[in-house]
Amino acid sequence: MTRQEPVEYERTGELMIHPDYLKTLASNGLCDMGVLLETPGDNRLDKRGLASWRQRLVLTLNTANGTQKCYLKRFTQPPLRQQFINLLAGFGSTAEVEFHWIQQLTRLGIATPQVVACGSRRNGFREVASLLLTAELHGESLEKWLPRRAASLGRNMKRSLSQSLAALVARLHNAGLVHRDLYMSHIFIAAKGENDINLSLLDLQRVARPRWRRWRRIVKDLAAMNYSTPLFVATNADRVRWLKLYLDMRNVSAHQKALIRAVVRKTGRIARHSAKHGLG
Secondary structure: OOOOOOOOEEEOOOOOEEEEHHHHHOOOOHHHHHHHHHHOEEEEEOOOOOOEEEEEEEEEEOOOOOEEEEEEEEOOOOOHHHHHHHHHHOOHHHHHHHHHHHHHHHHHOOOOOEEEEEEEEEEEEEEEEEEEEEEEOOEEEHHHHHHOOOOOOOOHHHHHHHHHHHHHHHHHHHHHOOOOOOOOEEEEEEEOOOEEEEEEEOOOOEEEEEOOOOOHHHHHHHHHHHHHHHOOOOHHHHHHHHHHHHHHHOOOOOOHHHHHHHHHHHHHHHHHHHHOOOOO
């Protein structure tokens, strides 16, 4: 993971556009926020529990080298409570929240989706609509990747993956940040071998820099990962070894044993909540 500075986006009307995508969006007739707010895309990615003011769509761009699959998040008339929370945190729109955290994680050297465009439309202090267009990540989520390869993962590959995953999460937490939705479905992997593993973090809308109760937020992140890793993929011994990698230590201290117990308790609460609401 190499730290790097995000690129400078170019302002075009209500949109901020990545310079590498200016010509592509223009040739597809999508250099206008109004068009992006109205386009039906290829298909909707609705899911249970998604608020009606949020939309997720797949959008395919025609490029000079073929096609580029993108994901479009649209936010229309967010609830006033959400807008108030955004303003208190210093964000002018809902889309700007994730755009900000993508840039911050890029500076930390954590791979994230490439933002193609970000836009917002306001009426005074009120957000009318906002959007975030991101390029498709290469690879697939660990949620899908791990179960298919669990039986065939060699010792070296398993160790390399554990080290890469521990380094990613440690870098996030050591920077004072928490993901707040750190399930395996939100970690993408592109792997060609044990020495070529690339992990990316996505769905960064809820990332935060907590001023208090940070330990509790870290426990929640670790518990979400623990819960979303199937038992047949990682044994209890595997999970303890991973935690040692995350903590960068050989022996587990009394304080870290307390962390393990807290993660186990929180994992149980997540499991019970998921079962109660049919989310498991």
